[in-house]
Amino acid sequence: MSAEQLHVQADRDVCIGAGMCVLTAGAVFDQDDDGIVVVVDETPADEDAARQAVANCPSGALSVTTGVKQN
Structure with missing residues (x-):
């Protein structure tokens, strides 16, 4: 069985340090x-x-992609 797996990426060169990501998704x-x-x-x-x-x-430093996760 397979499912979509979310993958998060960050471009640290583009980040301005606003911190909105931490406030919104501190576990990520x-x-x-x-x-x-x-x-x-x-x-x-x-x-x-x-x-x-x-x-x-x-x-715009953050992005998500999805791929197939094998269960």
Whole structure:
């Protein structure tokens, strides 16, 4: 059986450190000492929060893709 698996990515060179991702999906994203995004869970269980964080990113540094996950 297979299902779609969400995969989260961040372009740290584009990140402006607004922190909206952490506020929206703190289990998926964090910030380093300089305020730049760090992905802590590349395949999050809370896909809705991850998608919302991507949509709210003011710099467009975040993205999601989907692929087939084998169960």
